[in-house]
Amino acid sequence: MKQIAVISGKGGTGKSTLVASLSQIVNNKMTADCDVDAPNLHLLLEEKDQQKWDYSGAKEARINYDLCIKCGICKDVCRFGAITEDIVINNLKCEGCNACVVACPQDAMYLEEVNTGWTSVSTTENGTFAHALLDTGAEGSGKLVTEVRKKIVPFENGEEWLIIDGSPGIGCSVIASITGTDAVIAVTEPTKSGLSDLKRVLDLAKHFSIPAFVCINKFDLNMDITNEMEKYCVEKGFMVVGKIPFDPLIVKALQEYKTPVDTGDQEFIDEINSLWNKVTEYLSQ
Ligand code: SF4
Numbered sequence: 117m118k119q120i121a122v123i124s125g126k127g128g129t130g131k132s133t134l135v136a137s138l139s140q141i142v143n144n145k146m147t148a149d150c151d152v153d154a155p156n157l158h159l160l161l162e163e164k165d166q167q168k169w170d171y172s173g174a175k176e177a178r179i180n181y182d183l184c185i186k187c188g189i190c191k192d193v194c195r196f197g198a199i200t201e202d203i204v205i206n207n208l209k210c211e212g213c214n215a216c217v218v219a220c221p222q223d224a225m226y227l228e229e230v231n232t233g234w235t236s237v238s239t240t241e242n243g244t245f246a247h248a249l250l251d252t253g254a255e256g257s258g259k260l261v262t263e264v265r266k267k268i269v270p271f272e273n274g275e276e277w278l279i280i281d282g283s284p285g286i287g288c289s290v291i292a293s294i295t296g297t298d299a300v301i302a303v304t305e306p307t308k309s310g311l312s313d314l315k316r317v318l319d320l321a322k323h324f325s326i327p328a329f330v331c332i333n334k335f336d337l338n339m340d341i342t343n344e345m346e347k348y349c350v351e352k353g354f355m356v357v358g359k360i361p362f363d364p365l366i367v368k369a370l371q372e373y374k375t376p377v378d379t380g381d382q383e384f385i386d387e388i389n390s391l392w393n394k395v396t397e398y399l400s401q
């Protein structure tokens with residue numbers, strides 16, 4: 117099964133809309149939403165038979181008070197101020213660094229795994245779908261992205277493609293989204309910041325030696341920057357596989373939790389088909 121990650125330098129570029137549309141157009145595929153901080157693909161895909169798992173992505177210190185002699189050493193070694201004068205752990209401050217566990221002369225301290233989110237796999241009209249949610253403020257989005265990708269694998273049933281809605285940005289969760297994929301599609305919009313973000317995600321893909329393609333969403337809103345983006349892509353050897361025009365009907369469709377494909381927008385459907393064909397043709401060479 118080949119894996120394609122759709123990424124963007126920041127959120128709100130149309131990345132999830134593209135993935136949702138691809139999930140309707142591409143045959144024989146599974147889909148994973150790896151934007152674990154703010155998943156939204158499930159809003160556009162009707163889920164059935166959802167299986168859900170708690171996710172433990174962090175550890176916190178605990179005290180066995182039967183052994184504790186209140187010597188205060190743990191409080192002194194904790195750099196995060198997570199242990200009070202009365203030797204009580206403040207869970208909101210504990211980073212699970214283990215220093216107190218090592219320092220405790222009574223072996224009274226230990227780390228315990230805590231739930232920081234969940235993962236799920238479900239069926240949709242367009243194939244198997246996985247997503248996850250990290251608790252607000254919790255650490256470890258990259259690890260949870262890896263977990264989502266692992267969770268969907270046992271459900272593979274001869275599918276040819278896994279389409280990944282990657283995390284936005286260029287941080288560790290994006291790296292976890294694209295690691296081991298066969299190609300990435302970078303979605304961007306023609307703004308100055310969009311161009312800067314595009315360069316950063318393309319650099320990231322290049323760093324990991326992953327073939328990268330570009331889709332310019334709402335390309336007709338600023339032809340100067342669209343031209344600049346295309347020129348940059350030509351110079352750097354990245355293929356622009358899709359240029360989607362701004363269409364108020366697409367905005368209206370999304371407001372109604374529909375994809376542009378649902379609305380039967382033929383121009384959009386043709387463009388997405390063309391985009392997919394260019395990527396898959398490249399990968400079949
Ligand atoms: S270091 Fe160990 S024994 Fe000392 S106060 Fe902390 S938990 Fe108790």
Ligand code: SF4
Nearest residue numbers: 194210211213214216
């Ligand atoms: S695990 Fe680290 S952060 Fe948590 S209480 Fe112990 S020393 Fe402090």
